[in-house]
Each structure stands twice: as structure tokens, then as C-alpha cells.
Amino acid sequence: MSAALLIVEDEALIRQNLRRMLERHGHRVSEAACVDSACQHDLSTFDLIISDVRLPGAVGTSLIELARPTPVLIMTSYSDTRDAVAAMRAGAVHYLIKPFDHQELLVAIESTLKRSSTTRSHTTPVHTLGMIGESPAMLKLYDEIRTVAPLATTVLIQGESGTGKELVARALHQLSPRAKFPMIAVNCASIPDSLMEDELFGHEKGAFTGANSSRKGLVEAADQSTLFLDEIGELPLDAQARLLRLLQEREIRRLGTHETRKVDIRLIAATHRNLEQMVIDGQFRADLFFRLNVVALNLPPLSARGHDLCLLIESLIQQLCHRHGKQIDGLCPDALQRLKRHHWPGNIRELQNVLEYAVIMCKDHLIPTSLIRLPEMGH
Numbered sequence: 001m002s003a004a005l006l007i008v009e010d011e012a013l014i015r016q017n018l019r020r021m022l023e024r025h026g027h028r029v030s031e032a033a034c035v036d037s038a039c040q041h042d043l044s045t046f047d048l049i050i051s052d053v054r055l056p057g058a059v060g061t062s063l064i065e066l067a068r069p070t071p072v073l074i075m076t077s078y079s080d081t082r083d084a085v086a087a088m089r090a091g092a093v094h095y096l097i098k099p100f101d102h103q104e105l106l107v108a109i110e111s112t113l114k115r116s117s118t119t120r121s122h123t124t125p126v127h128t129l130g131m132i133g134e135s136p137a138m139l140k141l142y143d144e145i146r147t148v149a150p151l152a153t154t155v156l157i158q159g160e161s162g163t164g165k166e167l168v169a170r171a172l173h174q175l176s177p178r179a180k181f182p183m184i185a186v187n188c189a190s191i192p193d194s195l196m197e198d199e200l201f202g203h204e205k206g207a208f209t210g211a212n213s214s215r216k217g218l219v220e221a222a223d224q225s226t227l228f229l230d231e232i233g234e235l236p237l238d239a240q241a242r243l244l245r246l247l248q249e250r251e252i253r254r255l256g257t258h259e260t261r262k263v264d265i266r267l268i269a270a271t272h273r274n275l276e277q278m279v280i281d282g283q284f285r286a287d288l289f290f291r292l293n294v295v296a297l298n299l300p301p302l303s304a305r306g307h308d309l310c311l312l313i314e315s316l317i318q319q320l321c322h323r324h325g326k327q328i329d330g331l332c333p334d335a336l337q338r339l340k341r342h343h344w345p346g347n348i349r350e351l352q353n354v355l356e357y358a359v360i361m362c363k364d365h366l367i368p369t370s371l372i373r374l375p376e377m378g379h
Contacts, residue, residue: 002026003113004174008038008051008060009075014098018050021102027109028179035062042167043067045174048112050105052076053087064091066322071112075100131167132315133308137300141168148295149175154247156292157270159299162349165270166230168297172268173226181225184218189231196239203255211256219252219263226266232292233273233284244288267292302344302351309340309351316352317367320359328362334369342374 005022009015010033019029030046032038035058043049049067051060053076064072064087071093087095093115094108131138148155149172157165166185173183191199202217219227229235235243246252247267251260269292278284302309313331321328331339335358344350358371 002028003047003109004028004030004045004179005109006030006032006038006041006043006046006049008032008035008049008055008063010034010052010055018105022109023180025106028174028177030179034058035060035066038063039066042170042174043070045171046070048073048093048109050075050109061087061090061092071115073108073112075105131164131171132311133305134311135300135305135308137305138308141297141299144297145171146175148172148297150177152266154266154292154294155268156275156294156296157268157299158296159270159272160301160347161272162347163299163301164348165272165299166228168299169226169228169230169268169270173228173266176226176266178225178266183226183228184222185228185230186218187230189234193236196236197242198255200239201242201252201254204257208255214254217252217254219246219265220261222265223263224265226268229267229269231271231273232269233271233275233278237283237285240285240288244285244291247288247291302347309344310336312348312351313339313355316355317359320352320356324360326359326362327365328359328367329365330367332366332368335367335372338369338372338374 005027007015007018007022007029009018009031012033015031015033019031022029030041032041034056035051038049038051043063043066046067047070049063049070049072051063051072051074053060053074060074060076061072068091072091073094073096074087074092075096075098077098093112096105096108131142145168155169155172157168159165169185170183173179186200188196198215198217200217200219202215202220203211205211205214229243242252246263246265249260250264251262253260275284275289275293279286279289302312313336317328317330320326330336339351339354346353354373355367357373358367361371362368
């Protein structure tokens, strides 16, 4: 059973040996040296986290709560039964004392994955692949992600701003064979047109005034991995032509040279714009659109996701309390009703901003209605 695993271990040699062993057994493995480093990953995209107890900074057992519902297996060099009891009480799925036999770890992983799979098959995937929701549209999306992720095909993610398109891209990457390499994410809207081709494809020394050395572009940086182009509708026509060549020939040419370089990337693109209409208007190349639109995944707006709103509110408040060191139980009933009446044109991003202000300013255990700042036209 292949799985996405995260090893959290401060001793690099142990960490790397475990990674090589687990990859030989078909698992997709990421690494971290401490809890803070582990939290740079989206912990919910892993099937299992394997963590040492004694780490620089926070102890490994703190991941049990931070990663929930992702299972955490604890390992330590210290054969102190109090550590074992504390870890299991905190919710660890297993406890191994180093040095342990590799087969012992493999058996523990296999049993945990089987248990986790059985649990998931009898429950609704409320928190899946870094996304939260159990509405029919989200369950359909989870299924599509799992189907498409292992393949090399290009994917076009479509949805309104703030719906979580980058989360979908990261889930596709984490569940793919390329997950051992970092995904390269590029927001096309944030790069000036004059710099776009240089940023994507790089340049050779002397290609233009100020090019004092050669530099690889972001496409080359994504070799063997995934290139995520967010807001691809903002890509200038010249850069669109170069991107089309990349998809057709699997090669790029840096600025200032005729030499081409082969690259092996999986392209995921996202947009909130209507690319078909842009093709009709002459703003987007038809041939590139057809190359991108092999598999299209559509994210529903928050207003169409029903009870998912309550699940997102609960999760976001927990995350924000952890970030800002606050202890808040939730919303008062009137505040919740106000959020439910809002249409959320900015989707999840707008919800997060509204809740972050409320969490920061809240002085009680429940967020009052007075701290829910919404535009009058929105409810």
C-alpha cells in the first residue's frame, strides 16, 4: 500500500536512511527536522506522520493535535514509559523505541494505513487533501483529484477567486509520483509582462543589459516536479506561445540562446477567468487552451457549499487561535447566523479575513456579532 508519509527527525542521517528505506517500499516521503519545519507542509495531505519525540523547539507529540485527523506515529531513543503513555494518551497511533528494526516500522505503518483506510471508508471525508468540506460538489472534487493525481496529464483548475485553487494543485502534486520534489508555484498576475518570459524560461549571460550571469527560469526549476501556473489567463500572448512549445516539445529555450533544453514537468494551471471567452476575444491562444483543457476541475463557490461553511468556520477559528495564541470556543449564535446570511463573493479567502479580525479582537470565549465585519451589501 503506497502512501504519502512525513518523517520528522532532527538527525539528518536517520531521517535520510528512513526516507530511502520507505521509498524503496513504494511510499512517497517528505522530510522535516522539527515541528516548525513540519508545519510548513500541509499536514492534512499526508497519510501518516512519523515523528521523533525529542526535537529542537516543540516536542514531536505536539504534531498529534496540529495534524489531526492525520495519524501520527511516535519514535524516540528514550525508553521512558512515561513518554509512551503520554504519546498514546495524546492520540498517537503507535510508539516505537529506537533503535528499531525496519520491518517493525513497516508493519506499524501498514497496520496504521489499513486502520485509517477502514475508518475513512465508513466516515465522510470532512478534511481531505488539505481541503475541508462534505458537500456533494466537494466529494466529487476529492474523487476527481484522486483519479487524476497519479497521472502525468495537464490539469486546468477553474473557480472564483478565493475558492482554494492552489490547495487543489498542491493535493494533485502531493498524491503524484512527483511529490518527492517541491512544487513550483507561479502567480502569473504578480509578474510584469516585461519580465514574464525571463521569470519562466530564464536567460543566458549577456542576453540583455544587466544579465551578468546565466539564470534558470521557474520552468527549469520544476524539472522532475510540478509547475503550477496560477491565474494563467494573465499570461501575455508571447509567453503563451513559449508555453505551448513547452507542452508540445517538452523543451524550453532561455532568453539569449538558440539552444534548447529538455524538461520533464507536470503542468497544472488555474484561472478565475473564462478562457473560452478569452479565446473568442483574441486574448488567449486557442491551441494553448486545448492543450490545457485536457482535464478540467471546477471548484464550487462557498455560497454553493451549504453546511461546509460551518465546518470551515470551526477549522479556521482553531487555526487562527493557534496562530495568534488565543483561546476561543467559537461564535455566539447571532454571529454565526450573520455569517450564514452573507453571500461570500470573496469565498474562503474573505471568510478567513473576517474571522482573523474577529479572533484577534475577541476578549471572550465566544466571538460576538459586533466583531463580524461584513459589507452591508453582502448580507
